[in-house]
Amino acid sequence: MSDAVLSVRDLRVSFPTEDGEVQAVRGISFDIAEHELMGIVGESGSGKSVTFLAVMGLLPKQAKITGSIKVAGQELVGIPDKTVRKVRGKKVAMIFQDPLTALNPVHRVGKQVEEMILAHQDVSDREATTKAIELLEMVGIPQPATRARQYPHEFSGGMRQRAMIAMAIANDPDILIADEPTTALDTTVQAQILEVIQSIQHELGAAIAFITHDLGVVARIADRVQVMYAGRIAERGEAQDIFIRPTHPYTKGLLNSLPDSQGSRLIPIPGSPPNMLRPPSGCAFRVRCVHAAEVCAGELPDLRPYGVVETACVRVDEIIAEMVL
Amino acid sequence: MARFVIMRTAWAIPVLLAVTFLTFWAVKAATDPVQSYLRTNPRASVEQVEEYKEVHGLIGSTPEQYVRWLGNFLTLKWGNSIKGNTPVWPDLKSALANSLVLGTAATVVGITIGLGIGILSALRQYSKFDTLSTGAAFVGISIPPFVSAVLLQVFFAIILTNWLGTNSPVLPVAGIYPPGQQGFDLVLRLKHMILPVTVVAIQIIATYSRYMRASLLDVKESDYMRTARSKGISERRVVVHHALQNAMIPIITVAAIDIGSIVGGLIITERIFEYKGTGDFLLTALANGDFPQVMPLMFIIVASVILFNLIADVTYAWLDPRIRLG
Amino acid sequence: MVDLQPLRPGHVPGDPIDQTEGLTVRSASPGRLAARRYLRHRAAMIATVVLVIIAIGCFLAPVFAPYAENETISVTEGSLQRAIHLSPNSQFWFGTDSIGRDLYSRILYGGRVSLLVGIASAISAGLIGTAIGAFAGFRGGQIDNMLMRGTDLFIGLPLLVVLIVMRLLPEKQPWAATVLGPPGSKRLMITLISLVAWMTTARLVRGVVLSLKEKEFIEAARAVGARDRRIIVRHLVPNTIGPIVVAMTFIVAAAIGLESTLSFFGFGLDPTQASWGNLLSDAGTNIITKKWWLVMFPGLVLLITILCINFMGDGLRDALDPKQEQRVTG
Numbered sequence: 001m002s003d004a005v006l007s008v009r010d011l012r013v014s015f016p017t018e019d020g021e022v023q024a025v026r027g028i029s030f031d032i033a034e035h036e037l038m039g040i041v042g043e044s045g046s047g048k049s050v051t052f053l054a055v056m057g058l059l060p061k062q063a064k065i066t067g068s069i070k071v072a073g074q075e076l077v078g079i080p081d082k083t084v085r086k087v088r089g090k091k092v093a094m095i096f097q098d099p100l101t102a103l104n105p106v107h108r109v110g111k112q113v114e115e116m117i118l119a120h121q122d123v124s125d126r127e128a129t130t131k132a133i134e135l136l137e138m139v140g141i142p143q144p145a146t147r148a149r150q151y152p153h154e155f156s157g158g159m160r161q162r163a164m165i166a167m168a169i170a171n172d173p174d175i176l177i178a179d180e181p182t183t184a185l186d187t188t189v190q191a192q193i194l195e196v197i198q199s200i201q202h203e204l205g206a207a208i209a210f211i212t213h214d215l216g217v218v219a220r221i222a223d224r225v226q227v228m229y230a231g232r233i234a235e236r237g238e239a240q241d242i243f244i245r246p247t248h249p250y251t252k253g254l255l256n257s258l259p260d261s262q263g264s265r266l267i268p269i270p271g272s273p274p275n276m277l278r279p280p281s282g283c284a285f286r287v288r289c290v291h292a293a294e295v296c297a298g299e300l301p302d303l304r305p306y307g308v309v310e311t312a313c314v315r316v317d318e319i320i321a322e323m324v325l
Numbered sequence: 326m327a328r329f330v331i332m333r334t335a336w337a338i339p340v341l342l343a344v345t346f347l348t349f350w351a352v353k354a355a356t357d358p359v360q361s362y363l364r365t366n367p368r369a370s371v372e373q374v375e376e377y378k379e380v381h382g383l384i385g386s387t388p389e390q391y392v393r394w395l396g397n398f399l400t401l402k403w404g405n406s407i408k409g410n411t412p413v414w415p416d417l418k419s420a421l422a423n424s425l426v427l428g429t430a431a432t433v434v435g436i437t438i439g440l441g442i443g444i445l446s447a448l449r450q451y452s453k454f455d456t457l458s459t460g461a462a463f464v465g466i467s468i469p470p471f472v473s474a475v476l477l478q479v480f481f482a483i484i485l486t487n488w489l490g491t492n493s494p495v496l497p498v499a500g501i502y503p504p505g506q507q508g509f510d511l512v513l514r515l516k517h518m519i520l521p522v523t524v525v526a527i528q529i530i531a532t533y534s535r536y537m538r539a540s541l542l543d544v545k546e547s548d549y550m551r552t553a554r555s556k557g558i559s560e561r562r563v564v565v566h567h568a569l570q571n572a573m574i575p576i577i578t579v580a581a582i583d584i585g586s587i588v589g590g591l592i593i594t595e596r597i598f599e600y601k602g603t604g605d606f607l608l609t610a611l612a613n614g615d616f617p618q619v620m621p622l623m624f625i626i627v628a629s630v631i632l633f634n635l636i637a638d639v640t641y642a643w644l645d646p647r648i649r650l651g
Numbered sequence: 652m653v654d655l656q657p658l659r660p661g662h663v664p665g666d667p668i669d670q671t672e673g674l675t676v677r678s679a680s681p682g683r684l685a686a687r688r689y690l691r692h693r694a695a696m697i698a699t700v701v702l703v704i705i706a707i708g709c710f711l712a713p714v715f716a717p718y719a720e721n722e723t724i725s726v727t728e729g730s731l732q733r734a735i736h737l738s739p740n741s742q743f744w745f746g747t748d749s750i751g752r753d754l755y756s757r758i759l760y761g762g763r764v765s766l767l768v769g770i771a772s773a774i775s776a777g778l779i780g781t782a783i784g785a786f787a788g789f790r791g792g793q794i795d796n797m798l799m800r801g802t803d804l805f806i807g808l809p810l811l812v813v814l815i816v817m818r819l820l821p822e823k824q825p826w827a828a829t830v831l832g833p834p835g836s837k838r839l840m841i842t843l844i845s846l847v848a849w850m851t852t853a854r855l856v857r858g859v860v861l862s863l864k865e866k867e868f869i870e871a872a873r874a875v876g877a878r879d880r881r882i883i884v885r886h887l888v889p890n891t892i893g894p895i896v897v898a899m900t901f902i903v904a905a906a907i908g909l910e911s912t913l914s915f916f917g918f919g920l921d922p923t924q925a926s927w928g929n930l931l932s933d934a935g936t937n938i939i940t941k942k943w944w945l946v947m948f949p950g951l952v953l954l955i956t957i958l959c960i961n962f963m964g965d966g967l968r969d970a971l972d973p974k975q976e977q978r979v980t981g
Contacts, residue, residue, distance in 0.1 A: 340800075340804065344804065348816075351816050351817070351820070352816060354820050354823060354824050354827070355816045355817075355819035355820050355822075355823060356819070356823070357823040357824075360823075460694075463958065463961060463962065463965070464954075464958060466961070467904065467908075467954065467957045467958040467961045468954050468957070468958075469908040469911060469912050469953070469954075469957070470912075471911075471912050471915050471916075471931070472911075472931070472950045472953055472954055475931060475934070475946050475950060476946065476947070476950050476951075478946075479943045479946045479947060479950075483943045484943060582807055585807065586807060586808070586809050588809075589808070589809030589811075589812045590809045590811075592809070592811050592812065592815075593811065593912060593916075596916060607812065607815075608815070608916070611815060611816070611819060614823075623812070623816075626808075626809060626812060627808065630804070630807045630808055630809075631804070631807075633807075634803070634804065634807055
């Protein structure tokens with residue numbers, strides 16, 4: 001895909017610890033196209049955040065990263081941090097989960113946005129100030145000139161997240177990574193922030209990687225969805241396909257655990273995610289999967305096309321057949 | 326902010342009065358001023374004793390005495406010492422000046438080195454340097470200053486001198502000047518300060534390297550550091566502009582408090598190195614039961630502690646917008 | 652969350668980080684986990700061994716010391732004479748002092764006193780601090796406020812000045828000798844040190860109590876009508892025991908340092924009583940006469956002891972409360 005703004009190939013990330021290596025990401029490949037909003041779904045520990053922190057080059061030093069990450073054609077794995085810094089914040093920017101702690105408490109909000117502009121654009125301080133105020137206005141912060149001179153603690157949670165977004169889009173990035181941007185917020189504020197993100201995408205045309213554990217949010221806004229489990233991709237496809245006809249038992253489990261509009265009982269997935277020091281052989285989900293068979297413990301399953309989606313379940317034919325019967 | 330400063334200042338005054346009253350009571354009990362006077366001046370006339378009591382406010386109940394004493398103290402009627410019957414202020418002034426010189430030198434040296442070590446340690450957490458400096462800081466905190474002082478004396482006055490075969494100690498281990506020295510001599514003065522400054526600085530370095538390391542590590546883990554890195558700014562800017570600025574806030578506050586106790590905190594070092602500062606002044610005065618000398622110094626010590634606590638509070642509020650504007 | 656949890660080399664299996672990951676949680680009791688963490692703290696283990704050796708040597712001084720505490724020894728060197736100021740040799744390992752006493756024996760006997768004062772002060776300071784801290788934390792409000800402001804201020808005052816002034820009280824005032832202890836006595840030292848050392852424990856306990864107070868099991872205890880005192884004793888104290896033990900360990904080290912400092916300056920124990928501070932005090936006047944061993948050995952033993960206790964405290968803190976790193980405001 002030539003129009004991919006983010007292209008990841010066979011990415012592996014592990015963290016050495018005293019007890020062995022924690023294998024957080026275990027060989028994943030994907031592309032995100034221009035203007036695309038891709039939802040990345042998974043539980044805590046599925047490797048979804050680690051993947052995108054790797055894209056940003058923000059993993060701790062001891063993390064071992066192999067494979068390839070290209071942002072707008074620029075390779076980011078195995079090259080000096082100095083080069084990565086030119087891409088980070090400019091071509092790719094990130095919105096973090098908790099706006100309460102993600103802004104520096106001792107710097108004025110406007111200054112924090114300006115710093116982002118000055119890092120990558122050759123403009124004067126005054127121009128940067130003006131631009132920062134415009135950005136704050138663009139994300140829907142009232143009285144942006146006054147607000148720019150305030151400190152983060154004077155902002156509400158929603159306002160802080162807007163400021164984060166203003167900062168992230170300051171250099172008109174090709175791709176924006178939003179790491180659970182609404183999780184820490186109240187429900188009403190969540191909806192507002194989602195609107196801001198959608199309108200930003202509309203206006204700037206940036207691609208967005210929207211990381212979340214909330215399938216409901218993804219269903220509302222995403223073009224495509226990629227479901228991650230235990231450092232692997234379980235399933236990927238157009239959002240409506242995934243929601244209407246999930247093929248991977250894990251995706252199904254996630255959907256069943258969602259409260260639906262009739263308010264029917266939600267069924268949680270039994271068990272808990274595996275220990276990534278020693279992940280189970282074969283399909284990592286098999287230990288929690290009702291459909292698990294001997295074949296699942298064999299080779300590590302790769303994504304392969306199944307109908308309109310791609311799935312990593314080796315028993316997908318049998319399972320679908322069972323369900324039809 | 327202005328309101329905050331006024332409130333805190335207004336609170337500091339009753340605290341100062343309460344603590345100095347307690348101090349007055351304790352010092353009076355510990356020195357027994359009238360008996361001490363009579364012991365030194367056994368043939369003092371009734372008028373002399375009365376005058377002595379009058380000047381030092383030793384008439385009436387303890388609260389009355391305190392009020393009288395405070396009045397005289399504030400109007401600078403400090404009177405004469407019991408021993409030697411010399412005016413209190415000139416001796417105290419020179420002791421204060423000497424202590425401030427020693428304290429300031431040690432604080433500047435100690436904090437500079439301590440912060441440097443702490444910053445490097447935190448930036449290279451778990452490195453050899455970090456392990457080594459953490460261990461060294463542990464020793465520095467554990468060693469009582471009088472032990473490091475006497476060990477340094479032994480080393481410079483005996484062991485190193487024997488080894489080099491010189492007759493006089495490599496570094497002077499006592500006093501401010503060699504015996505018989507007249508007038509000011511910068512080189513000699515500095516040489517005499519090396520060991521006392523070292524003893525005090527060891528503690529400061531050990532403490533502040535720990536403070537700085539802990540504070541910076543705390544900040545390093547915070548989310549806004551990741552945000553700062555995500556901007557693609559240089560690592561140097563991330564460290565200086567984001568990490569250090571935040572990490573320094575608690576350090577500056579602690580430093581302000583510590584500076585307040587310089588005057589009373591050098592007793593050990595001054596005594597061992599026969600450095601004529603407030604510590605030496607206080608111990609000698611206490612040994613003589615010299616209430617007229619002890620009480621003004623105690624008041625100054627307490628007042629400086631309270632004043633610098635106040636300064637620390639205000640600085641903290643001023644540095645941290647969450648409190649300044651909150 | 653394995654995603655964002657920073658991984659540190661020192662982390663031990665069984666920490667929460669592993670448990671959230673799921674299937675292979677080992678169940679170990681908190682006590683066993685703490686013991687395991689302590690055993691893995693290398694500095695603390697070495698310190699424990701060294702300290703145990705020193706403590707056995709001191710407490711069994713009559714067994715290990717070749718001479719009695721105040722025995723003046725004579726040696727035959729041509730003629731029989733007092734063993735005055737002999738430098739360390741095979742008979743007198745650490746040399747002898749100005750009136751011919753064996754320094755090694757005196758260090759052992761002195762250690763007994765210094766360790767005793769240190770431990771006794773820490774226990775009483777720990778008890779006072781725990782009681783007051785628990786009370787303040789549990790009651791809250793004005794009492795708590797006053798107490799914390801008071802201790803804030805007191806912690807700022809130069810410790811040694813306060814101690815020296817208090818130390819002089821019993822010499823001048825009979826009532827003080829009765830209440831605090833006679834001048835030069837061990838009791839006076841222990842009382843004075845406890846009086847200045849309880850505050851750190853009080854603040855610590857208060858902090859823990861304040862945070863525990865909000866927890867559900869305390870609410871539950873209240874709901875079933877348990878009385879305050881009962882709640883303090885039955886629920887809060889067991890939960891604060893870890894931090895208290897750690898704090899008390901550090902107080903032992905500080906108390907030994909304070910006792911020796913005060914004794915060194917003649918404000919401590921009776922000068923005829925062998926204690927590490929008094930040994931150094933005797934030696935202090937000998938620096939000019941170049942009797943280096945009189946300073947070196949007591950000084951090093953004192954330093955090593957304090958260092959070992961602090962390392963143990965550090966190990967205990969890591970073991971009992973792995974999340975609590977040293978904070979600036981400590």
